Amino acid sequence: MKPLSRKTAIVTGASSGIGRATALELARKGASVVATARRFDRVEALARQIAEEGGRALPLRCDVREARDVENVVETSCKHFGGIDILVANAGIMPISLMRHLHVAEWMATVDVNFKGVLASLAAVLPKFLEQKSGHIVTLSSVAGRKVYPGSAVYCATKYAVRALAEGLRMELSPSDNIRVTIIEPGAVITELLETITDQAALQEIQKNFQEGRALQAEDIAAAIVYAVTQPPHVNVNEILIRPTFQEL
Numbered sequence: 188m189k190p191l192s193r194k195t196a197i198v199t200g201a202s203s204g205i206g207r208a209t210a211l212e213l214a215r216k217g218a219s220v221v222a223t224a225r226r227f228d229r230v231e232a233l234a235r236q237i238a239e240e241g242g243r244a245l246p247l248r249c250d251v252r253e254a255r256d257v258e259n260v261v262e263t264s265c266k267h268f269g270g271i272d273i274l275v276a277n278a279g280i281m282p283i284s285l286m287r288h289l290h291v292a293e294w295m296a297t298v299d300v301n302f303k304g305v306l307a308s309l310a311a312v313l314p315k316f317l318e319q320k321s322g323h324i325v326t327l328s329s330v331a332g333r334k335v336y337p338g339s340a341v342y343c344a345t346k347y348a349v350r351a352l353a354e355g356l357r358m359e360l361s362p363s364d365n366i367r368v369t370i371i372e373p374g375a376v377i378t379e380l381l382e383t384i385t386d387q388a389a390l391q392e393i394q395k396n397f398q399e400g401r402a403l404q405a406e407d408i409a410a411a412i413v414y415a416v417t418q419p420p421h422v423n424v425n426e427i428l429i430r431p432t433f434q435e436l
């Protein structure tokens with residue numbers, strides 16, 4: 188039997204990058220995967236690929252800024268697969284820029300997706316996890332949740348917030364309710380994330396860290412997530428920080 192054969196996992200932001208790779212890998216380990224994102228065609232194609240590999244997946248359209256969307260994901264997952272065991276709150280954007288450039292709409296969008304989207308996802312699964320006295324919450328923070336970079340202040344703020352939230356969740360929920368919490372903190376991973384940057388100066392600066400062959404691949408992070416969620420029940424993998432070998436800061 189595969190290690191996650193009896194588990195159901197929801198992955199937000201499964202249409203590309205880390206979320207997509209994680210959904211695939213969780214399915215390969217036997218989990219039933221609910222693959223969600225705004226680009227339904229992408230998650231639909233992913234679900235087809237999982238099915239072709241002999242796995243189980245349900246694609247759902249979900250914008251994490253909409254509480255109703257996330258609630259629908261949880262309700263539909265329960266109906267379709269009979270429950271939920273793992274939430275990978277992965278959806279995120281990174282439209283970085285210097286504060287002096289006043290990209291205010293992008294600041295607000297970053298908070299809405301990267302922090303409030305995680306809160307909405309949590310609010311939707313938590314009643315279920317509390318009722319069943321089990322569950323695993325995986326959040327995507329970043330090296331940027333440990334260190335502030337000029338040009339990334341708002342992004343860093345959201346990733347610090349996610350890390351603080353996850354630590355609070357662990358303290359409140361792990362000992363008393365058997366709900367495990369893992370914070371994943373990647374360095375530079377080659378994905379579509381840089382496409383959310385509109386500020387050309389910020390894009391040029393950050394691209395130095397995202398070199399093909401040197402930066403991490405989405406699969407490297409998926410492997411870390413699979414490691415965390417396949418440990419025996421008494422093991423709570425709280426934090427995994429992964430940089431590419433060449434990345435100094």
Ligand SMILES: NC(=O)c1ccc[n+]([C@@H]2O[C@H](COP(=O)([O-])OP(=O)(O)OC[C@H]3O[C@@H](n4cnc5c(N)ncnc54)[C@H](OP(=O)(O)O)[C@@H]3O)[C@@H](O)[C@H]2O)c1
Nearest residue numbers: 200202203204205225226250251278279329376378379380
């Ligand atoms: N790449 C890195 O170097 C790196 C490093 C540290 C942490 N991270 C974190 O890892 C996570 C995944 O990023 P990635 O690198 O895999 O980037 P990516 O390839 O751009 O993937 C981001 C995912 O988030 C989804 N998303 C964006 N806005 C959304 C919304 N409003 N509602 C639902 N889904 C939304 C996107 O799907 P749709 O557009 O289809 O909705 C996409 O599937 C993010 O939280 C990111 O901050 C990445």
